[in-house]
Amino acid sequence: MIKKTKDNLLIIDFGSQVTQLIARRFRELNVYCEIHPYQKISKEFLHSSSAKAIILSGGPASVLDETSPGVPKCIFDLGIPILGICYGQQLMMKMLGGQVESADKTAEFGRAFVTKTKSTPPFLDGWFKDGTEEVWMSHGDNVAKLAPGFETFGKSPNAPFAIIGNLSKNFYAVQFHPEVYHTPNGRKLLENFVKLSGISRDWTMETYRAKAISQIRNTVGKNNVICGLSGGVDSSVTALLIHAKAIQNRELKPTDLAEDKRDYFLERRYPAFGNLVPRDVASRAAKERCDAGFGV
Numbered sequence: 457m458i459k460k461t462k463d464n465l466l467i468i469d470f471g472s473q474v475t476q477l478i479a480r481r482f483r484e485l486n487v488y489c490e491i492h493p494y495q496k497i498s499k500e501f502l503h504s505s506s507a508k509a510i511i512l513s514g515g516p517a518s519v520l521d522e523t524s525p526g527v528p529k530c531i532f533d534l535g536i537p538i539l540g541i542c543y544g545q546q547l548m549m550k551m552l553g554g555q556v557e558s559a560d561k562t563a564e565f566g567r568a569f570v571t572k573t574k575s576t577p578p579f580l581d582g583w584f585k586d587g588t589e590e591v592w593m594s595h596g597d598n599v600a601k602l603a604p605g606f607e608t609f610g611k612s613p614n615a616p617f618a619i620i621g622n623l624s625k626n627f628y629a630v631q632f633h634p635e636v637y638h639t640p641n642g643r644k645l646l647e648n649f650v651k652l653s654g655i656s657r658d659w660t661m662e663t664y665r666a667k668a669i670s671q672i673r674n675t676v677g678k679n680n681v682i683c684g685l686s687g688g689v690d691s692s693v694t695a696l697l698i699h700a701k702a703i704q705n706r707e708l709k710p711t712d713l714a715e716d717k718r719d720y721f722l723e724r725r726y727p728a729f730g731n732l733v734p735r736d737v738a739s740r741a742a743k744e745r746c747d748a749g750f751g752v
Contacts, residue, residue, distance in 0.1 A: 463655045465489035466507035468497055470515030470525045470543050478635045481646050488659035494525045502531055509537045509653035512544025518597050519546045519556050537626035537653045542595055545629035552603035564593035570610045570618045579628050582644040592638035672698055
């Protein structure tokens with residue numbers, strides 16, 4: 457893992473299909489963020505984290521289920537801003553004393569329009585200039601009662617608590633998804649949250665890449681590298697970063713690169729891998745186990 461910068465936005469993932477998109481939106485705002493699954497979030501993790509703000513993502517579960525994903529309650533005692541999105545909103549309300557209910561008649565999936573219910577706080581700067589905001593809803597349950605200290609700032613026909621917040625604690629939550637394309641002004645809402653959090657907006661992919669290359673060089677030293685390379689996006693980027701930028705002219709041995717991808721990968725897609733030497737380690741290991749009578 458790359459060493460954390462001074463300011464870190466922590467995104468807690470509850471299984472949403474668009475959690476990666478949340479991170480992308482913040483990175484487009486030059487904010488350094490990390491995604492971690494809810495299973496990893498412990499009291500110790502939270503206190504050792506350098507997080508300056510937290511996002512609670514959406515997810516497919518229902519907070520009404522006994523086995524639904526959650527987080528330690530001490531997360532709300534860290535004194536940092538928190539934004540709950542969809543499932544994250546419902547979890548926040550459940551944990552802080554509100555009420556969530558199953559909403560067969562008010563479940564929503566698709567476009568909706570939110571109107572403000574009172575004067576807007578800084579979190580909503582730039583919103584409601586035309587009276588309403590188009591958003592993307594995707595929920596079955598909904599908030600039925602707010603937790604103490606929260607106010608309603610926006611509602612839709614089927615979501616009376618579409619936008620809520622506890623201004624004294626810098627806790628905010630929305631029932632819709634501000635990170636998706638179908639919420640046209642969602643970027644502005646996320647940008648407002650960054651401003652409220654006081655997070656530095658000095659992260660770029662270029663600086664991240666430079667730090668990654670430096671850390672790889674320090675770790676590898678003068679050694680060669682064995683890389684598990686499938687030819688997919690993640691492993692390809694990893695291999696290119698290590699080979700073309702960090703260790704350069706030394707030998708990189710990709711393991712398990714599918715045979716039908718080798719020519720394409722080496723000759724057409726990344727000709728920069730001039731001295732890359734494929735090694736089908738898995739197949740060789742399997743053969744050795746069979747020859748020895750151990751099976752696969």
